[in-house]
Amino acid sequence: SCGSTAMMAPGWWVWLGGVALVGVLGGVSGQHSISSASLALRPPRLCQPTEIVVEFETTFNLTGGDEVSVSLAGFTSGACDNNAGDSIVEDFDEVNSELLLVQGYLQLRPSQLWQGAYQEGNVISSFSDSRLYFTLLPGRFIDNGTRVAIHVDAGNGIKVNCGIDSSWNGQNHSLVVRAKSLGYSRRTANASTHAAVGLPLNFTTPVAGGCPITDAQLDLDPPLPKIATAATIRFIPGMEILPGDNVTIRLGGFTSGNATGFPGSDLPMGQVEIATSTTFPNGSSLSTAPTSITRSLFPRQPIFNASWREGDVVRDQPGFTKSTLTLFLQEPHVLLPGTVVTVYVNRSNGIRAQCGLPANSTDVQIGVTIGATTGLSRSADPISFPATPRGHTEAVGDGCRSHLNYCSGHGVCDHCLNRCTCMDGYGSNSDLERLSERTLDHRALPRDCSGKVCPTGPGFSGVLPHLEQSASNATIAHLVRECSGAGLCDRTTGSCDCFQGWTGTACSRRDCPTAIEGLACSGHGQCLSMRGLALTAEALPLSRGLSAGRYANDGGPRVSPETWDAEVMHACVCDSSWEVGLGQNQTQVSEWYGPDCSRRRCPSGDDPLTSEVNEEDCSNVTAAGGRGAGQSGNQCQVECSNRGRCDSGSGLCQCFEGFAGANCGTQIREK
Numbered sequence: 001s002c003g004s005t006a007m008m009a010p011g012w013w014v015w016l017g018g019v020a021l022v023g024v025l026g027g028v029s030g031q032h033s034i035s036s037a038s039l040a041l042r043p044p045r046l047c048q049p050t051e052i053v054v055e056f057e058t059t060f061n062l063t064g065g066d067e068v069s070v071s072l073a074g075f076t077s078g079a080c081d082n083n084a085g086d087s088i089v090e091d092f093d094e095v096n097s098e099l100l101l102v103q104g105y106l107q108l109r110p111s112q113l114w115q116g117a118y119q120e121g122n123v124i125s126s127f128s129d130s131r132l133y134f135t136l137l138p139g140r141f142i143d144n145g146t147r148v149a150i151h152v153d154a155g156n157g158i159k160v161n162c163g164i165d166s167s168w169n170g171q172n173h174s175l176v177v178r179a180k181s182l183g184y185s186r187r188t189a190n191a192s193t194h195a196a197v198g199l200p201l202n203f204t205t206p207v208a209g210g211c212p213i214t215d216a217q218l219d220l221d222p223p224l225p226k227i228a229t230a231a232t233i234r235f236i237p238g239m240e241i242l243p244g245d246n247v248t249i250r251l252g253g254f255t256s257g258n259a260t261g262f263p264g265s266d267l268p269m270g271q272v273e274i275a276t277s278t279t280f281p282n283g284s285s286l287s288t289a290p291t292s293i294t295r296s297l298f299p300r301q302p303i304f305n306a307s308w309r310e311g312d313v314v315r316d317q318p319g320f321t322k323s324t325l326t327l328f329l330q331e332p333h334v335l336l337p338g339t340v341v342t343v344y345v346n347r348s349n350g351i352r353a354q355c356g357l358p359a360n361s362t363d364v365q366i367g368v369t370i371g372a373t374t375g376l377s378r379s380a381d382p383i384s385f386p387a388t389p390r391g392h393t394e395a396v397g398d399g400c401r402s403h404l405n406y407c408s409g410h411g412v413c414d415h416c417l418n419r420c421t422c423m424d425g426y427g428s429n430s431d432l433e434r435l436s437e438r439t440l441d442h443r444a445l446p447r448d449c450s451g452k453v454c455p456t457g458p459g460f461s462g463v464l465p466h467l468e469q470s471a472s473n474a475t476i477a478h479l480v481r482e483c484s485g486a487g488l489c490d491r492t493t494g495s496c497d498c499f500q501g502w503t504g505t506a507c508s509r510r511d512c513p514t515a516i517e518g519l520a521c522s523g524h525g526q527c528l529s530m531r532g533l534a535l536t537a538e539a540l541p542l543s544r545g546l547s548a549g550r551y552a553n554d555g556g557p558r559v560s561p562e563t564w565d566a567e568v569m570h571a572c573v574c575d576s577s578w579e580v581g582l583g584q585n586q587t588q589v590s591e592w593y594g595p596d597c598s599r600r601r602c603p604s605g606d607d608p609l610t611s612e613v614n615e616e617d618c619s620n621v622t623a624a625g626g627r628g629a630g631q632s633g634n635q636c637q638v639e640c641s642n643r644g645r646c647d648s649g650s651g652l653c654q655c656f657e658g659f660a661g662a663n664c665g666t667q668i669r670e671k
Contacts, residue, residue: 032060032182036147037175037201039070041160044205047080047212049159052132052152056175057145058197064138066179068150070201073128073173076161077120081389082214082236082338084127088118088156106132107153113140114150118158123338124281126211126239127161162239163209173201209381211239211337216366216385218251218393225353225397226259231345233325235366235388239380241335245370246328247304249343250382251351252321252363253396256310259354263320267308272325273346276303281338303333304343308351319354321363356397356415360386364393404448411449422449425494435480444491452494457484457508458564478564484508510569515598521572525597528573531566538580539573541625542588572597584633588623591651600651605641605665615642641665 037056044050054070078085088106106116114134121130134150142148152158176198217234233249241247257264304327311323327343335341345351357363367382385391400406400413400420407413407420414421422428427445431453445451459481482489483496487507490497498507512520512527520527533539534551551566574597576590593599607615615638618630630636639646640653644664647654655664 032058032197034058034175034177034197039173039175039201039205041205041207042154044207045160046163046207046209047159047161049154049157051154052158054132054134054150054152054175054201056148056177058148058177058179059144060179060181061144062136062142062148062177063180064136064140066136066177066181068134069176069178070132070134071174072118072130072132072158073121074126074160074162074164075121075130075158076127077118077157077159078161079389080159080161080212080238082123082212082238084123085120085157087120088158107155108134109151109153113137113142116150116152118152118156123238124336126337160207162211164207174198175201210368211237211380212388213237213366213368213380213383214389214391215340216383216388216391218364218385220353220394220396221347223394223396225355225357228347228350228352230347231351233343233345234341236338236340237335237368237380238337239368239370240337241329241368242370243329243331243333245368246326247341248365248367248369248382249325249327250321250363250365250367251323251325252311252361252365253319253353253355253357254311254323254351255313255320255354256308256323256349256351259352261313261354263313264310264350266310267349269305269307269328272306272308272349274304274306274327275344275346277342277344278303278335279340281336302330304328305330306343306345308349313354353396354416356399356418357393357395358399358413358415359393359395360384360391361393362386400448405450408446408448408450420447420449425453426451427453435482444489446491451491454482454489454491454494454496455506455508456480456482457504457506458568459485460502460510460565460568482506484568486510508568512570512572513596515596521574521597523597524592524600525572525574527570529567530563530569530571533571533573536573538576538590539571540590541627542580542582542623543625543627571595582623582628582630582634584631585635586630587635587637588618588621588630589637594648599648601637601648602639602644602646602651602653603663604635604637604639605661605663606638607642608659608665608667609643639663643667 035057038054040053040055042051042053052072054068056068076085077088106118108114108116113136115137116132116134119131119133121127132152136142179197182197213235215234215236217232219232221230221232223229231251235247237247255264256267306328307326309322309324309326311320313319325345329335362384364385365382366380366385366388368380385393395415397415398418399415400418404413404418404420407422408426410426411420411422413419422431424430426449435453435456445453457480458478460478483498484502484504484507486502487496487498489495496505496507498504501511503509503511512525514520515522528536528539531551551563572595574590574592574594576587576592578591579586580588580590582588587604589601591601593601604616607613616635618634618636619632620629621634621636622629640655641659641661641664643659644653644655646652653662653664655661658668660666660668
């Protein structure tokens, strides 16, 4: 316990200068009184640092050195983890048992009037003896009847440890004023009942919740599914547990049956074999043997009696989520806050996990239900073991360890079925939906989520090697496939190694041929997709009017028998120094030609030997491909005027004997 505090009168505590000061909690001492004393919290939340506002009025004057003390039952500066926090004081005089208050250690306002200190209570009492002290600074004066308000900043870290309801007003929260005008002197340690006046505080902001439970731990022997196991359950309550109170341990996923998918039986009070040991905050211990053993051998009354309620069954899932072990505290035992409680559940009870469970399962919970309330809530709502400070539960089963390498960090283990559900990109359900069984080789995807799925695109090849068969129709042949069926997937990197002539992250692009590496179409043309070709008027074969059909109407790459290659296959539209087309003054072929645009046509001209026919006139002449004929004034390309040989590498004519000119269109006549 804290040596600076002792309980001297019902409702308020004080120990100052080694002398107990007795206050009058009715609010009146002689002709002097306190009125409208209140305590408010901002915010009024459990285990959260809060601003504390203390307000009161007096019928007497306050002068420098006068003191105010406020009981803060249920408050702590700690972490709500059944460990005491620190007092916020400058020092403590062990010789005189006196708090040495120095301005600036407790953050409060108005700091020009008050200095303060906070004294941490005891875990064993649920911090019911925590306390605030305020001293009016020297030279300061407050008239009687003045409404006094002292704000203790949330930055001090003081917080509510256990829920508090309004019924606790006055019983455990009080304000005491020791004033010189009442005859109080610190030096003489005046103990007169007229030296101090006290009044119960009106607690204006109740706090919902219960006291904390910490260190909730579950260990199993053996930690295997479908086998009866012995369970060791440990916890430390932050509240006093009295006879008639019960502790509920929800063991989600456990059954008293044989774990074959059928429910087991409830085990009534006294039929669950348990043993209990406790270590009290003062270091003493108590233990009991299993409740089923004859009392003549173990005459000590059991600490707990236990029952088991079977939960609901769900096949091939953890199921039994509401299975509950209930511990009833027996007379004459009382468990104080901070007591380490260990309960051993015997294997002979036949309780077992239906299937594997992860470590720190949130389906394993603990709660405390009390028989009666006294203002300070001793109850505790169910909380999962791992959510309590230093809490944990042991894993049950293999947990995707031995053969699945914990799902390689790229998946979630289904502990019940001991299999991995992989993340996107590693064989997730959405991956499998996007890549049908016909196009994804499941055998190539490791079950431990260690292999990456490669980028996908419409398949080019109709052969499906893993099915050892060819596609039966165009739709199946061109389904979305990894690496578009035009490369090999590297499962380690998730990248495609494309076959020759295919490019892109998914090998989904059949590149245009070229005679000069690094230059599309040998530097003499545009490389366009099938859709691009369909939308380009000068692309061959020419047609009268642009009629792109399905390629033009498709809003984007689609997998269909007609347009699967819309963005897959590519071809060159070669450059030309003249306009290409079927219209007037257009020519039906381009200057550069060939699949890779590496060849060049020679200059055109009318054959000088056929004066009756103009070979360059392509009016009504059907263009190559048969999709349209030239309009009036349309031109044909007659290389070297039919009177020479064209060098397609240079685009220059080699004229026959007797003909000259760039297009060999001039006949040389003998003189």
